[in-house]
Amino acid sequence: MVRNFSRYLTILLLVSVAAIAAQDKQKKSEKYGTPVMWEPIAIAEFDVMAGPGGEEMRPDLTTITFIEEQTGGYSKKYRIKDAAGKTWVAKVSDEAQSETASVRLLAALGYKTEINYLVPSLT
Numbered sequence: 001m002v003r004n005f006s007r008y009l010t011i012l013l014l015v016s017v018a019a020i021a022a023q024d025k026q027k028k029s030e031k032y033g034t035p036v037m038w039e040p041i042a043i044a045e046f047d048v049m050a051g052p053g054g055e056e057m058r059p060d061l062t063t064i065t066f067i068e069e070q071t072g073g074y075s076k077k078y079r080i081k082d083a084a085g086k087t088w089v090a091k092v093s094d095e096a097q098s099e100t101a102s103v104r105l106l107a108a109l110g111y112k113t114e115i116n117y118l119v120p121s122l123t
Contacts, residue, residue, distance in 0.1 A: 038112070039110050051107055060082045060086075061083070067087065090122060
């Protein structure tokens with residue numbers, strides 16, 4: 001019985017040492033940049049209708065090129081290229097409307113969000 005106990009204790013000690021060594025390696029890795037989730041914003045100057053990308057990043061929808069269908073998630077999505085050569089993901093569903101509204105609200109409060117635009121119809 002004592003012999004089994006000492007085996008278990010030895011195994012536990014070895015596992016603990018390995019776990020501590022792994023944590024030390026993670027602590028030593030250098031972090032770059034400053035993680036930012038929120039920053040103060042001048043709400044009076046923020047264009048809520050244009051969102052975090054503003055009018056300057058709005059897609060040029062005069063010509064659209066289909067690239068591929070995106071799989072996964074709840075909504076149908078397509079990767080497209082606009083006339084300016086920017087690549088976008090076009091999401092087709094009611095979810096796209098609520099997502100755009102949520103992004104506008106959070107960006108107006110100073111939270112970092114993805115840049116998206118609501119396009120009522122696209123051919």
